[in-house]
Amino acid sequence: MRFKFSLMAIGLEVAMIVLFRLFAQYEVAQNTSRQLTATQPPKTDSFLRLYPLFQDVHVMIFVGFGFLMTFLKKYGFSSVGINLLIAALGLQWATIVRGLLHTRGQKFHIGIKEMINADFSTAAVLISFGAVLGKTSPIQMLLMTILEIAVFAANEFLVAEIFMASDIGASMTIHAFGAYFGLAVAGILYRSGLRQGHKNEESVYHSDLFAMIGTLFLWIFWPSFNSAIAEPGDDQYRAIVNTYFSLAACVITVYAVSSLVRQCGKLNMVHIQNATLAGGVAVGTCANMDIQPYVAMIIGSIAGLISVLGYKFLTPFFATTLRIHDTCGVHNLHGLPGVIGGLASIAAIAGGVSTTPTMAMQAAALGSSIGTAVVGGLVTGLILKIPFWEQPHDKYCYDDSVYWEVPRLREYEINIHEYEDQKQLEPQIQ
Amino acid sequence: MRFKFSLMAIGLEVAMIVLFRLFAQYEVAQNTSRQLTATQPPKTDSFLRLYPLFQDVHVMIFVGFGFLMTFLKKYGFSSVGINLLIAALGLQWATIVRGLLHTRGQKFHIGIKEMINADFSTAAVLISFGAVLGKTSPIQMLLMTILEIAVFAANEFLVAEIFMASDIGASMTIHAFGAYFGLAVAGILYRSGLRQGHKNEESVYHSDLFAMIGTLFLWIFWPSFNSAIAEPGDDQYRAIVNTYFSLAACVITVYAVSSLVRQCGKLNMVHIQNATLAGGVAVGTCANMDIQPYVAMIIGSIAGLISVLGYKFLTPFFATTLRIHDTCGVHNLHGLPGVIGGLASIAAIAGGVSTTPTMAMQAAALGSSIGTAVVGGLVTGLILKIPFWEQPHDKYCYDDSVYWEVPRLREYEINIHEYEDQKQLEPQIQ
């Protein structure tokens, strides 16, 4: 993949720099606020006030998503490495696309909210990456990043500016969108040859522990994700509290159901790694609303329940009957809980907690997010299917060594070598 | 454990949701402050001001405690997974119990301090979990969470509201309490069959590195732990500075003593993983007092010294003579340093740094924390000993595979398989 990948990456970075040269500039208020309006708090204050929440989200994107996907025994380099590549490209591109959309093609300013939203945008691509993990090349992921973020930004603009819907934790615009986009791509790229599974598509003990690093940082910082761009004050406060309790309730439900759906009653690491986060997704859309903590806990519990059942029953059904193979089960972690999030916001508005967005606006936002995701994903999948992007052969799926120099001696190889050295030494020792 | 565990977990979560429905509500001031008192800073400001400290504590609870216990070679899933389960249940239950105690059974409000204190409360249980790690079932841990947090909250109420003692970093109410509670439970659950040790009660190279993730995040964020609920201003400032330097001094002492107590002079990973944190525990009670940084460093050094000596001499003594087997050595990391913390605060008050709590109040707090812990732990241990809670057989202690689906192929199994594949291929290659 030497030249194709390198030239595409360099070309994209040069394009980003040119576009930043043309359109991006520092926040104007920064340069003048203090002279002009000494009585008002300068925008900088707001910058540093939100900076810790931005950093929480930043950890989620790069450590959270990156390590969550390291569960595969031979695909850790790609999981955490291509996650970094996608996110680094995505945040630049999202800054440009969102900036141009919101200023209708004028120069735009970069503040803390733009940085948070740039990170958010990459989350949608990283979710889709989870659906096709192990079956695609780095070049395909560069392409998908560019295409998906463009569609994502368009849908986000539609939801926020045209439908005026509320989606503070982005259950619909990021999670449902990212999942259904990824499923559509995975459907197009379906490989009959892997229908019976693949010997590398499994975890080992320590790869599951690496994945828990991702899970925990996502879980811990999810309240920051759902509140980072909320209105200061009550909205932001409620978004934090509701997410905190929704996630806690979700954990208990997931453990209970994970044990229940197995005959032996044992806990399943896939459920713990993923479904425990469904509560954060599902409470996202109505996190800032006055729904009361116990309702957040009910939403979290339902999301956890649905998510485990999804892993147990839906993922195999998708892989075999629908011919959509979803490596990380993003449908169960982001898709279904994202839909629950949209429906919960409609129910909350029906229950009278808010009047500004109507039920129709929310329904339109949910429909739009899924619709544009599916259409965008299908088109993207067709483009990625062109046999020019170095897609790995079935045999080399879920294997880092196709695109990475993997250490000559993996641990097990050491073992054998040392074992044999030892064997030769043993007679002398004895 | 299929139905027992699942039903208990679901039952507990339903109970939490009902109790939240009845008693929990958003912070009132949030909803009205801005209309009523535009000149005063709204409570929200305080919320977001403390939120980064809350998130530091949150990382400590879920990543810090969780990974610290992954040192066992076959018990990583349980360490990090049951840690998550306990903490998620504990923070809900602690919110309720503490809320009801402080409002005398009325409706209570949830602000940032309540969330910090909920996280704090789970720390006591997680410390006790360390003492019984590998020898108990998830069902037993659900029970212990419910029982211990009730006792914890009662003692905390006694210390803070009745004795009016000062314990800003909770050396007594969390660390000493959690340790002695856990030791009492471990004493009751003592297994003669494991007196000679257990083949799984040891680390491997990479499990020790996973544990260092926990150690470092605990170490880094301990200044936030000791200052999160301190009075803004001087108190909070001093709590941070004193903890920062106490921990730094503790590290140097621990390395020196760890090397000194071994004949070959080699460093011991158990000491580095645990005793380096003793300085944060021991300076906790007087962290916000005007003790001067060099005194904090002396406290940290003493705690580090005592902690290493505890691991070297006390833990084996406890396990054999006292018939109390303390898996993680929580007595050395939390118990003794917690007592040092209480004594240091008495000495500091004797030295004149503070007059508000008297020496007697502090002594009462220390005595109460240890006393209620031991009594509560003994009763809890007796309840946990009822042979209904799926406690593992001696043979299956320290082994995830009893309660978890462990990957079919651990790394070493791969090795053998690949080794044999290779063996078969070799003649063809040559």
Place this chain on the structure above:
Amino acid sequence: MRFKFSLMAIGLEVAMIVLFRLFAQYEVAQNTSRQLTATQPPKTDSFLRLYPLFQDVHVMIFVGFGFLMTFLKKYGFSSVGINLLIAALGLQWATIVRGLLHTRGQKFHIGIKEMINADFSTAAVLISFGAVLGKTSPIQMLLMTILEIAVFAANEFLVAEIFMASDIGASMTIHAFGAYFGLAVAGILYRSGLRQGHKNEESVYHSDLFAMIGTLFLWIFWPSFNSAIAEPGDDQYRAIVNTYFSLAACVITVYAVSSLVRQCGKLNMVHIQNATLAGGVAVGTCANMDIQPYVAMIIGSIAGLISVLGYKFLTPFFATTLRIHDTCGVHNLHGLPGVIGGLASIAAIAGGVSTTPTMAMQAAALGSSIGTAVVGGLVTGLILKIPFWEQPHDKYCYDDSVYWEVPRLREYEINIHEYEDQKQLEPQIQ
């Protein structure tokens, strides 16, 4: 190493405590501000405002640097453990040396900026540690910490107070300084016996993943590093934004070039782990200046390019021809990008973005940083070479087991044992 190391460590800690007793005190303003000037925001506000940035830097120092160096297959304990030791000693010593320098030997106060700068100072030593990783003893590292921080503080004082240069992200004073200091030490300690490489100087699959934990936390929090001590307002805002985009651009370039310089086009983990951070180093000096985001991206891209080329071509050249063996390649990650940072600031001033520091001041700062580093490193190297400090024999380089009790059964040993157990059982099973 039993007594030498222990006595030196204890001696140093006692000295620290005595020096803190004599010279360190709490921030004065803390104690009086609220009474005297109720209208002005007390210093405490500034304390908590910067505390999240301090904690980000704290994570970088202890988790970031610590885990970044765990890539060696048998040297993880030392990487993360001696990193902790150096940093814990270094932050105490740096507080003293910097305090005494800035007050000309008077008592000094400890505020949040002093804590941030103490952490910063240890970064210089940790960078040098990377150059000699695996080839030195813990005793040597204690000595190097004391010597290097003294030289570091002198150069920093020269740069900031005498030359009045600007180096907000410390590209010159920390990164270039630390790298060239380490290279000078490594040159003096050169071992001809290791010229052909060493069987332990390589990674295994999971040690590379541990190293990625370090990489990602460094990458994520670098904007905090470059902005932590910047002037509040525009300067701090720009330092964050510029670093954010410089790092993102650097990632894309590094992936492109890493694939390009290998014949097979595969990505190299060493480049991803290290060179992706070069953008943060190189933008450091001019991060707070009004250079525009696209210029930050150009600086990041150039740094990434140079860094990968350095790993590919310069590191082997240094190791063989110049007889300087740089274990972690700190020259490529910190040395060259640090120099680029200094040059970029000169170019930026030439371009008119700032007038306060002149080009000459910046050039003097760059020259001074490299010059004092080389001289200080040579002298330190000669002192470390004295055959009294328990330096490991060539054979035991890159091996934890010289200074650490390593778990009796590493994973590969288990494998063999279990393999043989299994072999014996097999006939019975069949």
